[in-house]
Amino acid sequence: MSAPSRPSARARIAEPLSIGGVQFADVTEFHRWFAGVADRTHMTVERLGLAELTGWAQDEATGIIRHHSGKFFSVESLDVRVTSGPVPQWSQPIINQPEVGILGILIKDFDGVPHCLMQAKHEPGNHNGLQLSPTVQATKSNYTRVHGGRSVPYLDYFRNPAAADVIADTRQSEQGSWFYRKRNRNMIVQVPENGAAADDLTLEDGFCWLTLGQVYELLRVPDLVNMDARTVLACLPFAGVDVVVSDNAPAEQTACLTSAVGASTDFESALARSRVAERGLHTTGDVLSWITDTRIRTDLHAERGPLAELRGWQHDGARIFHETGRFFDVIGVGVDAGGREIASWTQPMIEQIGTGVVAFLVKPIDGVLHVLMHARTEPGYTDVTELAPTVQCVPQNYDVLPAAARPPFLDEVLDAAPERIRFDTILSEEGGRFFGARNRYLVVETDLEALPAQGDYRWLTLHQLAELMRHSFYLNVQARSLVVCLRSLATASPGPRGAY
Template sequence: MTLSMAPPGVPAAAGSPDLGRRFTVSASVTDSPITPNAEFDAWFARQRSANRFHVTRIPFGDLVGWRFREDDGNLVHDSGKFFSVTGLEVNTDWQDRGSWSQPILDQPEIGILGIVVKEFDGVLHCLMQAKMEPGNPETVQLSPTVQATRSNYTGVHGGRRTTYVEYFTSPERTLLVDSLQSEQGAWFLGKRNRNMIVEVTDDIPPHDNFRWLTIGQIHRVLAQDNVVNMDTRTILSCVPFEVPDGPVRNTGNPEYREALVRSLSGRHGSLHTTGHLMAWLTDAKARHSFVRRTLPLSAVGGWSRSDDEIAHDEGKHFKVIAADVRAGTREVTRWTQPLIAPVERGVAAFLARSVNGVLHLLVHAKVEAGTFDVCELAPTVQCLPVNFRDLPVHRRPRYLDLVLNAAPDTLRFDAVLSEEGGRFHHADNRYLIIDVGEDVPSRDDQDHHWMTVHQLMTLVQHSRYLNVQARSLLASLHTTW
């Protein structure tokens, strides 16, 4: 590897004029002699069927190394590292939400989410991992080369060293993508991870849990339920793709595909300038009152703790549970930990339509309890429907009924994808991109604006703009070229 002299804070190859083209070429290659699709499918099936992973729900009293602290009731690790479950109180006039309190995960560390890439026969390939996480619905999912908290990759757990982490911590790394991004604002307090893509030219020692894949091969399985994990999706959302010039994948909807290509290019106009959109988001952050403070977990109202869970009194939102985990391929082969478990599957959807021949997505400026900077750009609809079933129409998310009742022929992307399995138990969303045509006007409101794909791709290069669900959908959108 060679040291690149990029300006501070700028990825080493960010100024390369052909960086986007290299990524786009990789996305256009949907099979590869390095790891043919048939070989990958067989390998991935073996990884899932190896029966080396066991996740069992346990009472809080059986947690090892974790305890409810006497003075505040917070659920903490004996080392003071990893994360804690604390309480949070929020007061806001945003969308008449008022005040509430809730448990929340407090993990101030910035972790690494990283993919190593290397050229084979002129095509970038990604070193991808079949990784077990205790909360994954299918246990093993396709993960980045490295996904690790600082506590993990610095060895606080006392286990094996994180495989390949040195490619991301070396000062001589060649960075292609480097972006600090948020995680789930409803469940994490200000949590961020460093999303990285590092290029190597040297040979890398092989490992049975890892395979080289093109981005096109990853896109092939991203459209399948619960195969590609959240950490892979958020890294791929930061890739600066150019307009695809390879084979057309989406042959069933030529008008949609043409509008998408125009939207990707950024050369065919948009309903709003990027400056206008940034001003709108800034105004959204400043327009409302949003005050929060941490409080003892024992002081959180409307939630009750039993021997094996902390649950909302109305059966909404999520539970805090405990699990015993056995995993032969992890740095530590057995441990216990708390997990957040949502009470039902969520929905995250972008409404899409052509405006003057250019595809636009309807983006929501959404506030969540733990969001680092008041609000971020979110999908048009992002929620657990159960939380709103007993509320009047004006208190329900706008467009929720449209999303839940979308006709099959309007769906351009539709897959069930899970959230981060290291902290959340069976937390998945039905991710949708819905082509609404002219059924939804191209008008905006205070909390929703129409944006092109190019504008979203521009903003995601920076922190504090797109939330993790919007980034998952942006990564998914690239499978529909």
């Protein structure tokens, strides 16, 4: 009799995984290691006026801020007109970073258990300094060493992955409100357990091996798993991604599925079915048609221009800020760092005013958990609209906007009973360009009735979201973070929310 076939890497990586790993038996050991990295590395960040930045210049005629190399990024203005939404026209500063960076996680099996190679990394905008980042997190200017610094560890596994198994490889967008058409290559690459590629994979200082279960457990710690790690993890395929549970599937089929993922509650059972149910309230074909329709019927004009002509914004020589004191500022910082490719630099950054709310409303529909997705237009998107969380906003901004601008379902999220909140943690946004930007990420159960066919909201299954993430520019970066948070509920050990 032949031996049973070994599951594919794609299937095994996506399965619920052990909390105990090759390097850390539990997350308590990880936290001791992480504290040690913090003790022997450092980053100090000082606020500077924009005119004080070394290597950056503000054009006298246009006010546009650029690096002297012509690389990295520039700060420009964007004049926006849009046919959908309560605010039809506005101007704002925006970061233009046309180059495509690499965000990548290496995976390797140890005793048959896949582990992720993660890095403890400082970024100048991180709320708490050190955070857990992907194996590689680098702009093209960084990895081509425009700054003259050290090379990026493990980069060749992603630039030349021939000797490895590429699990995911897709371009994804970043914040469309602060970046102009920014995209990064999100990659997950598995190194063989044995062989030359595995033998060459030595553990650099500041890097560690974590099981996926450990990473999911660490997602509950505020400001720990950074945005770049979250967006890459979202691209992991689900186990059994090609399995379809039909509407009339026999009870034993769904029961086997529930048992396979360890579901023990109605919510967990619905979540398990959502991972494999190809057809939900709407077919994937209908969803794709709906997204295309929103992109066609939304007339978006976003024209880059000089900062000197921004309407409603002021520049006091040190920073650029909105006349209401809301939204965000453009500031300068000076950085001294240890353990980075270069030891010191200065740069402009965007500083968000206030803490945002980013939330999925979820509900079981015919026993399958569905997520309420919003087709959202942001001026920096490459293709007009992307699927966003149910709610994505900074609530205090709406104090200075028309009442009609208040996001739908915001009160449903903020007023949710504690027992309906399945995930609730404050997480940081990208710390290389954004200073102290944090959002409260929530997954909230709701009893909302199914929405009408028309409109900018649809109920989708997790399987449908996973299929969309195999392609570029369908889910925005906030939605991808929440997909990882929702997936973690099926694998991470339960614990009190907000306990860290």
